[in-house]
Amino acid sequence: MQEIIKEIEDNLVKYNQFGKSDVCRLFHGRGGCFEGYQHLNIDLFGEVVFVVAFVRVEQGFFEKLSKSILDQLPVVNLVFLQTRFGERASLVYSYKRDLGLELLNPDTRVSYNFSGDGSFYEQGLKFFLLKNIDQNFGFFTDTFMVRDYILKNSDGKRILNLFAYTCAFSIFAIAGGATNVVNVDMNKNLLNHGKQNHLANNQDLRKVSFLPYPIMRSISRIRKYGPYDIIICDPPSAQKSSFNIKKEYQKLFRSAAGMLADNGVFVACCNAPSITYSEFLEILDHSSCNTSLSYEGRIDQTFSYKERDLERGLKALIFRKKQS
Numbered sequence: 184m185q186e187i188i189k190e191i192e193d194n195l196v197k198y199n200q201f202g203k204s205d206v207c208r209l210f211h212g213r214g215g216c217f218e219g220y221q222h223l224n225i226d227l228f229g230e231v232v233f234v235v236a237f238v239r240v241e242q243g244f245f246e247k248l249s250k251s252i253l254d255q256l257p258v259v260n261l262v263f264l265q266t267r268f269g270e271r272a273s274l275v276y277s278y279k280r281d282l283g284l285e286l287l288n289p290d291t292r293v294s295y296n297f298s299g300d301g302s303f304y305e306q307g308l309k310f311f312l313l314k315n316i317d318q319n320f321g322f323f324t325d326t327f328m329v330r331d332y333i334l335k336n337s338d339g340k341r342i343l344n345l346f347a348y349t350c351a352f353s354i355f356a357i358a359g360g361a362t363n364v365v366n367v368d369m370n371k372n373l374l375n376h377g378k379q380n381h382l383a384n385n386q387d388l389r390k391v392s393f394l395p396y397p398i399m400r401s402i403s404r405i406r407k408y409g410p411y412d413i414i415i416c417d418p419p420s421a422q423k424s425s426f427n428i429k430k431e432y433q434k435l436f437r438s439a440a441g442m443l444a445d446n447g448v449f450v451a452c453c454n455a456p457s458i459t460y461s462e463f464l465e466i467l468d469h470s471s472c473n474t475s476l477s478y479e480g481r482i483d484q485t486f487s488y489k490e491r492d493l494e495r496g497l498k499a500l501i502f503r504k505k506q507s
């Protein structure tokens with residue numbers, strides 16, 4: 184337990200160097216660097232902490248961990264335990280600062296009303312937790328360094344954000360000076376949530392489009408909004424029925440290359456641990472497909488995501504289109 188608390192302390196110091204940030208991976212047991220805790224991740228979202236376990240967790244362990252987290256982090260008022268078994272995720276316990284432990288009933292597990300507004304900040308930008316939590320919470324902490332890259336490289340650029348979810352990349356792009364962003368995601372509710380996230384940051388919605396399209400069947404419609412200077416592609420790793428990384432990523436990579444302006448950048452993300460860095464490069468097969476894109480390198484891992492095998496952590500690769 185002491186090891187977890189020490190890791191949380193160290194990570195918070197690092198995140199605080201990036202300006203107001205109260206959303207992050209506090210503890211990454213899944214990376215395999217902490218003996219005995221390979222099945223445990225802990226994320227901070229403002230006043231709420233989610234302990235995510237991939238095995239059954241004893242009530243006593245969760246209670247003790249929650250108390251330590253609340254002692255250490257005065258901003259936190261609520262700790263949840265979410266368990267994930269395969270595709271199934273459920274909130275099992277909550278631990279409130281004033282009320283202590285509560286076993287959640289099955290209805291509460293799918294929808295939870297937070298006492299506050301469920302907001303949190305990364306690098307001074309504001310976001311909201313999803314009202315109805317399913318497996319995920321409305322914001323992915325693993326792509327912190329990719330958002331940082333977008334913030335620093337978007338000035339004057341036209342951006343396409345594929346698999347936009349709640350539009351986090353779009354908000355960073357506009358904050359970084361992008362002239363316009365096109366967000367595409369087949370889930371309209373998530374895009375609406377993304378719209379609220381933009382408004383929370385007083386961003387001009389005339390610069391932002393929200394296209395509720397299934398991507399693979401909408402390439403020509405998406406192309407009409409281009410050309411783009413940066414294309415971000417961050418698909419799901421576990422939603423095989425909606426996007427299959429092994430079968431469809433290369434096709435998307437080729438099509439996207441045709442939508443880029445000269446010198447434009449394609450950011451290809453893949454967070455499936457089952458696919459290594461080398462396998463991902465092979466899947467994209469950029470050298471053999473005639474895309475005129477050249478590989479520039481990999482964006483650094485987010486520092487609190489300690490991985491025993493770096494090949495399997497988040498792969499965020501940069502490709503640049505040569506001048507024609």
Ligand SMILES: C[S@@+](CC[C@H](N)C(=O)[O-])C[C@H]1O[C@@H](n2cnc3c(N)ncnc32)[C@H](O)[C@@H]1O
Nearest residue numbers: 346347348368369370397398417418419425426
């Ligand atoms: C892992 S999330 C993307 C995270 C996001 N890039 C971010 O920065 O927060 C996956 C998203 O892809 C969307 N999605 C999955 N398959 C899709 C498809 N074929 N067409 C459009 N959207 C899709 C889902 O609705 C979901 O919002």
